[in-house]
Amino acid sequence: QVQLVESGGGLVQPGGSLRLSCARSRSDFSIYDMGWYRQAPGKQRELVAGITSAGSTNYAGSVKGRFTISTDDAQNTVFLQMNSVKPEDTAVYYCYTRLRPTLTLYWGQGTQVTVSS
Numbered sequence: 001q002v003q004l005v006e007s008g009g010g011l012v013q014p015g016g017s018l019r020l021s022c023a024r025s026r027s028d029f030s031i032y033d034m035g036w037y038r039q040a041p042g043k044q045r046e047l048v049a050g051i052t053s054a055g056s057t058n059y060a061g062s063v064k065g066r067f068t069i070s071t072d073d074a075q076n077t078v079f080l081q082m083n084s085v086k087p088e089d090t091a092v093y094y095c096y097t098r099l100r101p102t103l104t105l106y107w108g109q110g111t112q113v114t115v116s117s
Helices: none
Strands: 004-007 010-012 018-024 031-039 046-052 057-059 067-071 077-082 091-099 104-107 111-115
Touching: 004 091, 018 031, 018 091, 018 111, 031 067, 031 077, 046 067, 046 077, 057 067, 077 091
Parallel strands: 010 111
Antiparallel strands: 004 018, 018 077, 031 046, 031 091, 046 057, 067 077, 091 104, 091 111
């Protein structure tokens, strides 16, 4: 079993920055990909950003140019740098990873991000 532990959420003012981190508890399997989803109240969970083991990234159109996803060298931790945040970025952010060879999907417990003045 793999656990994903998120940190870095909180309250931030519009236009501010926040950095989310997500660390996996085991490193004996290599990743296929890691990333972040978010879910706002009353809305469906949506993909924010993902990164593959090869370093390819993809972003939701609403965050492109403002958010940056990255991992540490060992690909044990995934980061989401959130800049120029907007009130509509308010949501619970969930980290995920899919591990080789089975591509089993794991989720973090979620971290609240609130953008408000």
